[in-house]
Amino acid sequence: MLLAQPEANYDETKIPKFSVPDPLTSFSGLTITDSLQWEEKRKLEIFQFFEKQIYGKVPALLDEYSFKVIEQDNNALGGKAQRKQIAVGLKKNGRTLNFNILLYLPNGHENAPVFLGYNFHGNHTVTNDPNVIITEAWNANSTDLKISNNKATEASRGVRANRWPIDKMLDKGYGLATVYYGEIDPDKNDFSDGLHSLFYDEEQTKPKTNEWGSIAAWAFGLSRAMDYLDNDTNISNVIVFGHSRLGKAALWAGATDPRFTGVISNNSGCGGAALSKRKFGETIGRINNSFPHWFSESFKKYSNREETLPVDQHQLLTLIAPRPLYVASAIEDEWADPKGEFLSAQHASKVYELYGKKGISLTDVHEVDRPIQQTLAYHMRSGKHDVTDYDWDQYITWAETFSR
Template identity: 25%
Template sequence: MTIHSGRTSVIALAVAALVATATAIVTVAGTAPAAQLAASTVENEGADCAVPALPDAGSLPTNARLPDPFRRLDNSRITTTGDWRCRREEIKRLAEKFVYGEKPAKPQSVTGTVSGSNITVNVSHNGRSSSFSASVQLPSGTGPFPAVVVLGGFGADTAAIRAAGAAVINYDPYAVGREGTPRNNKQGAFYSIYGNTSPTGLLMAWAWGVSRIIDVIESSGGTVLRADATGVTGCSRFGKGAFVIGAFDQRIALTMPIESGTAGVPILRGVPGEGAQSLSSAYGEQPWFGDAFGTFTGSPNRLPVDTHEMVAMVAPRGLFVMDNPHIANLGPRSASVAALGGAEVYKALGAGDNITYWSDVADGTHCANRPEWRTPLQQNIQKHLLRTGNAAGAMRISSRAQGNLAEWRDWTTPNLGQSPSNPPSSQPGSPSSSPPGSPSSPPPVGGCAASVSVNAWTGGFVATIRVTAGANPINGWTVAMTLPAGATITNSWNTTRTGASGAVQLANVSYNGRLTAGQSTEFGFQGTGSLGTPPTTCTAT
């Protein structure tokens, strides 16, 4: 069973003030150009991509590591930012086939109305029809307004959303895909159109419903709500829904899942080892997953996709994942790995500032008030919906449930080059460009060089170190560093570490030691005390 039923309860996630209780704060490298902050004007930009035949479930190999989000189905890796559009389409179709079920394209007819208090949606397709509605709460001021879709009546601080200048759309997912039904007799507006034996699960049905709401807003003339500035949020099972909604409609400018648990953000491969709700339990509790996922409940390592790639599907749009590190059943450690893995795609696209993962909260009650989230919530609304802010995203991960991406991947993040869709005036950055606030270092003449970027707070820090090869390729590297008195490393990633204080050495791991001339890679560590700017040298092997 999940921790919170969410069927009749209405819980206002009222949050009051930012509390500095950080255990890990990492600013994600890569600054998004202003043009990338806007959502798409279409539901799926890659609909015209030529996608190779998808593998059959019976032929899938076992892979305990997370699939490489940059590797195409033909086994080649993408090399430019423009390549991501069709690579995302491949991930989308894999996720539909093996995890969630298919999300049909826009039906033949979608009509409805938008007012300051209500949205109606009427759908007709292949001789079948259905309808549903959602209530609207406007903020003060003069519209048209951006809006946040709140699933199930709880899971967001609606007062804070409206105070920030966005409307609230209260969406009842059960009107579109009802819980408590067997898989061979699904009910709701989606299944009235596509049949009660449709293999598509509830989460994707809920996503289809929000897409139809956006269709109606688009056709309404934009006098009340802005179709180009829509967010989505929800907690628990509705956090699962918010995550899928944002991943599968590129018109969603800001996706904000809260404590989503299994079938939400946590990597599926990590759920069995963390003590989270099991895949078989989540599959059997409700038809959240698509029917085809039943084959993988006991063997997630056979999946050709995982949720870090659904995180990546949101890129470069705004993503703010809120999580609870106090409840293992929610899989927060696996969720942090998904966020870190997906953030690699954000960084490669030059949009690292657009993703935040925040599990550093004091109260362990499921879907409780979170004073720590109010400020980043409003900052994300300002940035991605109002487009008046520029707050950088961060990985603020609690030490109670801190995943290590290095343990889950055997791939590196490529330096994506310029593509025709990204002219020089708006070319995104890449993982090998310096993070905000870091010292820039020219490539060394020979050997390797290391530059350090530090995010610090009272009593702690996170350091990101970039290793750059010189004029010749290298097969390995070691960074020597002398930490000041009182500074101690407590955790590290993408490196083999010797020592935790004083003179320490940090060497490459198996997958990031070999660098071509001028190529860079990054590793990092978290610690207590004050790091300052420690003396650092890099030695190539």
């Protein structure tokens, strides 16, 4: 049932009074004082809450999965890169789902670090490379991106290359792995045609109340891509990246899979890096109304009732500690609440400090185009909801401090 939503609030003076749950105080009131206590007493209970009440549990293990390199060119992009296209097969209950990884690795660099991220409309949209396979999966229509009849065609090749500065990554010695998220689970309120359906019991048509929504399914897909990347001897480590809804998925993937060396959240907003209790911009009620398939069904009880949540999104960020984490916002992206993302990073930093890692100090302020590059990093750039060269310049500079 869709609930009537109040007008979105963009006025700081109208934010309700709220307290930020202390990540270092357990649900039973125990004070956490060191990283060992955190690991043994606190981290698991936070993780289990997010898993059961927000993103939803993965219901079972796969029966099997497979990888096959279906195309390779060691002299791609004018000789700059090795290109691989890898078909991944997932099997459960006699049902199969397939998706493709597009992988570029820089020539002349052994054991390169790699950025792994989902794209919104197909691997062929991130580059003008004519050899990249066009996705056959359901695709959201977009006049601007030349996608109609829910099908990608040659007309949409390279239409999102502006968000993926592949040459810059390669020149700096980084690789890129990307997957079209719609091949994992089409982004529509229909649980019949994606990853979820592999796991259904007979006559089941949607996940159970505390089982995974689409964000958790997309996070699961990132981990299955990692299964391949983790065994490619030309790759040293993998940093998972996501923008907007896919930033939410990247954060949950980082929280659920410790193999990711670092995590980048770009404008992930509500249900991602932004504090929910501020009720600024997009709220839990609005996101559950607009995208009822993204989260677990159990999350809907917090729609328009953020004050009843015993956690907030800064505690999602703490689940990634002590691994490097970058949270990024844009000053004009009020829907995603840039200040709420900054505050979330600040409040998560006390867990990083348990490990002797630096984060965002409570005395820091979110200045536009002034990155704070610590183990837990943050920037708020000029402009709108997007991924820009400025963002990637910061991510690459930051990654160079830990990924070599």
